[in-house]
Every structure is written in C-alpha cells, then in structure tokens.
Amino acid sequence: MKRKVFVVLAMVGFCLASFGKPGRKPNILFIIADDQFRDHFGFLGGKSLTPHIDRLANEGIYFENGFVSSSVCSPSRYTCMSGHFASRCPQPYFKEGSTEDGVTRILWNLGFIDGQPNVPRVLQQAGYKTGFTGKWHLNGTMHLIDPIxxxxxxxxxxVQKVMRNNQRIIAEEIKKFGFDFTQAVYGGNPDDDKTLKATGCNVHNQEWNTKAAIDFIEQNQDEPWYLYFAPTLMHVPDTFASLTGDPRKSGMGVLDEPITGVQPSRESVLARTKAAGIPDHNRAATWLDDGIGAVQAKLKELGLEKDTLIVYYNDNGMEYHSKGTCYQGGVRTQIMAYWPGVIEPGRPQELVQNVDFAPTFFEMAGIEPPKDMMLDGESLLPIFRGEQPADWRDAVYSEIGLTRSVTSKEWSYVAFYVPPSLQRTQAERVAEAKEYYYGPMLEEHPWMADQYPFLEDGRYFQLGMKPGGFAFERWQLKDPAGTPWAPNYFDQDQLYNLKTDPTEKNNLATSPEYKARLEKMQGRLKNYLGNLPGTYPGLKD
Structure with missing residues (x-):
C-alpha cells in the first residue's frame, strides 16, 4: 500500500490564492471519454472537428506521456475513482477471477465494496457536492432493473413507464458510491442494457448527458463541486446512426420532447462536419465536442471558469487495434488539464497515469485521504505549477488480463506469462472459450457478435474468467501494409525500443546485446508487482 502525505496548509494557500472568488475551494470537472481514439481529436491530426477539446489541449496542459493503467473501460474507470491499480480491487467477484496460481485477471470484473473509500465519497465527506452523468460500467446494475x-x-x-423506472433504479444505485446527483445515466454501454436493446433505445444521446452536467453545475454554483462527466461517445453502438436517429431516444427510453438549447443542434453538427469533409464514422466526435463546449460556456457564464479544474481523460489508448492490450496503442492515452489563471499552456513530458487523478484532486481540495484508502499515484499539482519534479517516476505500470507491462520514455517491456493452471492445447482453449466465455459474454454484450465475429472460433482465450481465459488477440489484425499489428503477441518476454520502433514490431528480448536492458525493465516490473496483490509466476512467485 502506498500513501501520500500532503502539506495541506501550503497547498491550500496555493489553491485558494489562484481563484477569482477568495476562500473558495476549487471545483473539479472530470471528463472521461469512451474509446475516443487518436483519429477523433483534431489537435492530434485526426479527421475530426473538435475545436473545444482542442482548446483544452492547446490552452491548458496536454501530457505527451499520458497512460492508462488498464486498457478497457471498467478497470480504467475503477482506477480513476479508487486511486489505485485495478489488481487491488477487494470485490469478491474480482478475486474469484484469479487463477488457481493466484494471478489476478483484470477484465470488466471491477467494483467497490460497501464503505470502500473512493474519490467522490471522500470529496463528498469533505463538503463537496458530487455529481455523475453518463456511463457507469462498474458495480453491476443490470440485474436490478425490470425486463422488457x-x-x-x-x-x-x-413501456416508457418501465424504462423511466429502470433509469431511476440505476441512478439511485450509483448514488450509493458517493454521489449527491445522478442524472442521465447508463449502467454500462448503451448496447449492454437489454431493455434499451429490446426497444431500440440503445443509442447515444449527447444532449441528454450535457443537460445533466449543466443542471448539476447550475444547482451547485455557490459551493465547491466535483462532477464525473462520462459521455458514451465514441464507443459502440454506431455513433453516426445515433446522431442521425430520433433525438428523443435516450437511456431512459423515449423522452417527451427532444432536448434542445443546451448545445448546437444535430443538424448543425451534420452541416459543419459535411463542410469540413469529416467521414461519417468520425462526425459524432463534433457532437461530443459541442457538449464539452456547452459545459465550458456555462462555467464562463456563471463566473466559474477560473474556479474550476477540468481534467479530460480518454479511458482507453489511442489506437483501436490495441485496446485490451499492454501495447502503446492501448496504454498511451489522451490526458489534458485546463485551469485558466493557474495552468500555463504546455506539453510536459512526465509519465502520468490515471492513478494520479485521486491524489491531485485531494491535494487541490485540501483533503487528507482516509488512512484505509490505497493510493498508487502522485499529485499532478507540481506539474500544473510548471515545476519539473526531480523524483518523478521513470516508468509506468499497466495490467490487463494476464499481461503486465512497464513503459519508460524510450522502452517498453511487455510480459505475457501464462501460469501453469492455464496451460492448454489450442483445441482445449477453443473448447473452453466457447463454453465459459463466448456464450456468457455474448449474453451480456450482444453487440460483440457483430464487432468481433472471430470470437466464435474460441481464439480469445488469454484474459477470461475461468477456466480458459480471454484476450483481445490483436495479432490477427493487420495494418494497411498487411503487417500484423502485434506479431509478437504470444511471446513471453517482449522488449521494444520506442524511439526506433514505436509500433512495437521488433521484439529485442532475445537479442544478447539487449540483455542488460531487458533485465532492467524486468526489474522495474518486479518492483511494481512486489507491491501488488497476487502472484505472477516467473516474475513474482
């Protein structure tokens, strides 16, 4: 367990002296995007029109070396709220997913136990008003709602009556985890909710989420607040179909009237993106961007712009083909911070990660975290102040399924160690994947049948629950030149020089000349594993 000691008085002096309203603690707007890959950001050269998000990056801080700890939705979100790596999760059903050898498997099996400290709960107890809108995707909620x-x-x-009651049930359930306000919520992805799927309401509705965010801010403008704003874009289902569909459809069924006036119209999105030559599959990025811009405009209108830190974080990596892996395309992500009058524009090079959000928010709010709260990160406030901390980390750790990795600025080491209890022949893996994974997962996520048709072959086996496993086997996917994205996917030890091989095609782990470098990176990984639960045969027994 790692804990931080905050120099509270000095820190509070720094924070409160920086705002337009003397003595007011800062607001925190935490925006967590969903599968917003590199091509969805205009400032990164993507084929998208995103001026408001671009402004956050260009007028605030964009971290050139931002990372996720786990490259799928649930563990990434769990880490943002808990302040620690997903492998620490105390939930019984997470622990049940460990192998017979004691290796933790990080999937969508994350959640909080009763009374467990998390960011909103700690802030709430310290006097902050806390709000949530958008996608939850942690402790299960689907079993609580009435079927349709x-x-x-x-x-x-x-039908509308049942769906609105289901929305109320999910919203009330999420409140239990430290939120005063829950509005316009999804238990998981829109496609995961069987009632939404049954009625064709499994759609994105950005205006619905934007309105909820603005409602919360307006209701709490006179006191400090924390808002977890989690739009469902740009994840599945089809974003363009939602953008051009019935604007009354939402996560609570069909609304009485379309939501208008909170952000530019959908017709405006279509007109602007058409004029800019944006491909259909990226046009909803402007819809999302309009929502972000509307919230920024509301902060300015209410005089809260200089009282509010905005952190923008994408919950998975920059490249779709690497989601669910520990490769750079999966773990390197977009993280930016915007705070007028406090943060000077820049692109710092420090290695930062979603474990850093909790200590940052606590320090800026002048809060000492509970003694039983495990924190694995560092406060980003020194970097916000333009400092270059001399003792900042020299590598970040990531975990997904059975894979573990460490990344420095120049090197990446990926370990894929299959423990003895999961050693199988290919035929056995196929049979187990079909029996224990494919059927249950399709029942929970029916959209995967279309997106991942090769699941049926049983080839996803690494990460799964029991006993076979599951993996996003991106080695099957190929780049435009026809080269597999991950040709060394099943190599036990993988070492990549990120300066000369940024797409990680050339595994140097078996080259004698890189033996010392391999051992150094393995040592870094062992240091992380030594402080985390579970075993990892070969590197931590």
Whole structure:
C-alpha cells in the first residue's frame, strides 16, 4: 500500500490564492471519454472537428506521456475513482477471477465494496457536492432493473413507464458510491442494457448527458463541486446512426420532447462536419465536442471558469487495434488539464497515469485521504505549477488480463506469462472459450457478435474468467501494409525500443546485446508487482 502525505496548509494557500472568488475551494470537472481514439481529436491530426477539446489541449496542459493503467473501460474507470491499480480491487467477484496460481485477471470484473473509500465519497465527506452523468460500467446494475420483452414499442406509454423506472433504479444505485446527483445515466454501454436493446433505445444521446452536467453545475454554483462527466461517445453502438436517429431516444427510453438549447443542434453538427469533409464514422466526435463546449460556456457564464479544474481523460489508448492490450496503442492515452489563471499552456513530458487523478484532486481540495484508502499515484499539482519534479517516476505500470507491462520514455517491456493452471492445447482453449466465455459474454454484450465475429472460433482465450481465459488477440489484425499489428503477441518476454520502433514490431528480448536492458525493465516490473496483490509466476512467485 502506498500513501501520500500532503502539506495541506501550503497547498491550500496555493489553491485558494489562484481563484477569482477568495476562500473558495476549487471545483473539479472530470471528463472521461469512451474509446475516443487518436483519429477523433483534431489537435492530434485526426479527421475530426473538435475545436473545444482542442482548446483544452492547446490552452491548458496536454501530457505527451499520458497512460492508462488498464486498457478497457471498467478497470480504467475503477482506477480513476479508487486511486489505485485495478489488481487491488477487494470485490469478491474480482478475486474469484484469479487463477488457481493466484494471478489476478483484470477484465470488466471491477467494483467497490460497501464503505470502500473512493474519490467522490471522500470529496463528498469533505463538503463537496458530487455529481455523475453518463456511463457507469462498474458495480453491476443490470440485474436490478425490470425486463422488457424484445421488440417492445418504446413509444408505448406502458413501456416508457418501465424504462423511466429502470433509469431511476440505476441512478439511485450509483448514488450509493458517493454521489449527491445522478442524472442521465447508463449502467454500462448503451448496447449492454437489454431493455434499451429490446426497444431500440440503445443509442447515444449527447444532449441528454450535457443537460445533466449543466443542471448539476447550475444547482451547485455557490459551493465547491466535483462532477464525473462520462459521455458514451465514441464507443459502440454506431455513433453516426445515433446522431442521425430520433433525438428523443435516450437511456431512459423515449423522452417527451427532444432536448434542445443546451448545445448546437444535430443538424448543425451534420452541416459543419459535411463542410469540413469529416467521414461519417468520425462526425459524432463534433457532437461530443459541442457538449464539452456547452459545459465550458456555462462555467464562463456563471463566473466559474477560473474556479474550476477540468481534467479530460480518454479511458482507453489511442489506437483501436490495441485496446485490451499492454501495447502503446492501448496504454498511451489522451490526458489534458485546463485551469485558466493557474495552468500555463504546455506539453510536459512526465509519465502520468490515471492513478494520479485521486491524489491531485485531494491535494487541490485540501483533503487528507482516509488512512484505509490505497493510493498508487502522485499529485499532478507540481506539474500544473510548471515545476519539473526531480523524483518523478521513470516508468509506468499497466495490467490487463494476464499481461503486465512497464513503459519508460524510450522502452517498453511487455510480459505475457501464462501460469501453469492455464496451460492448454489450442483445441482445449477453443473448447473452453466457447463454453465459459463466448456464450456468457455474448449474453451480456450482444453487440460483440457483430464487432468481433472471430470470437466464435474460441481464439480469445488469454484474459477470461475461468477456466480458459480471454484476450483481445490483436495479432490477427493487420495494418494497411498487411503487417500484423502485434506479431509478437504470444511471446513471453517482449522488449521494444520506442524511439526506433514505436509500433512495437521488433521484439529485442532475445537479442544478447539487449540483455542488460531487458533485465532492467524486468526489474522495474518486479518492483511494481512486489507491491501488488497476487502472484505472477516467473516474475513474482
């Protein structure tokens, strides 16, 4: 367990002296995007129109070396809220996913136990008003709601009544984790909710989430607040279909009227993106960007712009083909911070990660975290002040399924050690994946049948629950030149020089001339593993 000691008085003096309203603690707007890959950001050269998000990066801080700890939704979000790596999760059903050898498997099996400290709960107890809108995807909520028969008419008043009650149930459940305000929420992805799927309401509705964010800010403008703003864009389902679909459809079924006036119209999005030549699959990035811009405009209108830190974080890496892996495309992500009058524009080079958000928020709010709260990160406030901390970390750690990795500024080491209890022949893996993974996962995430048709072959085996496993086997996917994205996916030890081989194609782990470098990177990984639960045969027994 790692804990931080905050120099509270000095820190509070720094924070409160920086705002327009003397003595007021800062607001925190935490925006967590969903599968917003590199091509969805205009400032990164993507084929997208995103001026408001670009402004956050260009007028605030954009971390050139920003990382996720786990490259799928649930563990990434768990880490943002808990302040520690997903492998520390105390939930019984997470622990049950460990192998017979004691290796933790990090999947979508994350959640909080009763009373467990987390960011919103700690801030709430310190006097902050806390709000949530958007995608939850942690402790399960789907089992709590009333079922709806497939093919039901979402415009039927009786169906609408059930769906609105289901929304109330999910919103009240999320409140239990430290939120005063929960509005316009999804238990998981829109496609995961069987009632939404049954009625064709499994859609994105950015205006619905934007309105909730603005409602919360307006209701709490006179006191410090923390808002976890989690839009569902740009994840599945089809974002363009949602953008051009019925604007009344939402996560609570069909609304009485479309939500208008909170951000530019959908027609405006379509007109602007058409004029800019944006491809259809990226046009919803402007829809999302408009929502971010509307919230920024509300902060300015209420005089809260200089009282509010905005942190923008993408929950998975920059490249779709690497999601669910420990490769750079999966673990390197977009992290930016915007705080007028406090943060000077820049692109710092420090290695930062989502474990750093909790200590940052606590320090800027003048809060000493509870003694039983495990924190694995460092406060980013020194970097916000333009300092270059001499003792900042020299590598970041990532974990997903059975894979572990460490990344420095120049090197990446990926370890894929299959413990003895999971050693299988290919035929055994296929049979187990079909029996224990493919059926149950499709029931929970039916959209995966279309997105990952090769699941049926049983080739996803590394990461799964029991006993076979599951992996995003991106080695099957190829770049435009026809080269596999991950040709060394199943190599036990993988060492890559990120300066000369940024796409990690050339594994140097078996080259004698890199033996010392391999051992150094393995040592860094062992240091992380030594402070985390579970075993890792070969590197931590």
């Amino acid at each position: 028969e497939k093919g039901s008419d979402p415009y039927d008043p009786a």
